[in-house]
Amino acid sequence: MRVQKFGTFLSSMIMPNIGALIAWGLITALFIPAGLVPKYFPSLTGFSEYVATMVSPMVTYLLPILIAYTGGKLIYEHRGGVVGATATMGVIMGTSAEIFIGEEGGSPMFLGAMIMGPLAAWSMKKLDGIWDGKIKPGFEMLVNNFSAGIFAGIAAIASMFLLTPVMKAI
Structure with a gap:
């Protein structure tokens, strides 16, 4: 039962983003150098090369961030989604940054x-619970936004140094 529930949770992060995955797949199939447009319409090579520049950023940044946002939103609504997506940027850049220091890396961080996404959202939810009902009226939005921003930044840095090595090992 627990395995099924966990599997349902994981699929709940992916299913709402199927449209973005399909868009990426179509752009890839049509416009990469081995794609259909350059193969059958050589006069559109320049156009195809330009459109193909989206392929790598979509799989490296857009798709993992959408997945992280969705996972965070499942845990702590919109606030969890924002914090989860921001925190996930650390693990994405943790693998991408290795390219610049001479190690291999840069793999898409779907698993990360x-x-x-959900871990950062859950942590933010627990952090908010600490001062729930203790903030003076009129300061809620200020405290909520700053706490989310500060925590998301810390979580992004932490994921860069703590989760990236785990993801590399996996």
Whole structure:
């Protein structure tokens, strides 16, 4: 029962983003150098090369961040989604940054997003619970926004150094 519930939770992060995955797949199939447009319409090579520049950023950044947002939203609504997506940027850049220091890396962080999005949202929910009902009226929005921003930044840095090595090992 627990395994089924966990599997349902994981699929709940992916299913709402199927449209984005399909869009990426179509752009890839049509416009990469081995795609249909360059193969059958050589006169559109320049156009195809330009459109194909979206392929790598979509799989590296857009899709993992959408997954992380969805996972965070499942845990703590919109606030959890924002914090989860922001925190996931750390694990994405943790693998991407390795390219610049001479190690291999830069792989799409779907699994990292599926871990960090919900984890950051759950942590933010617990953090908010500490001062729930203790903030003076009129300061709620200020405290909520600053706490989310500060926590998301810390979580992004933490995921860069703590979760990235785990994801590399996996």
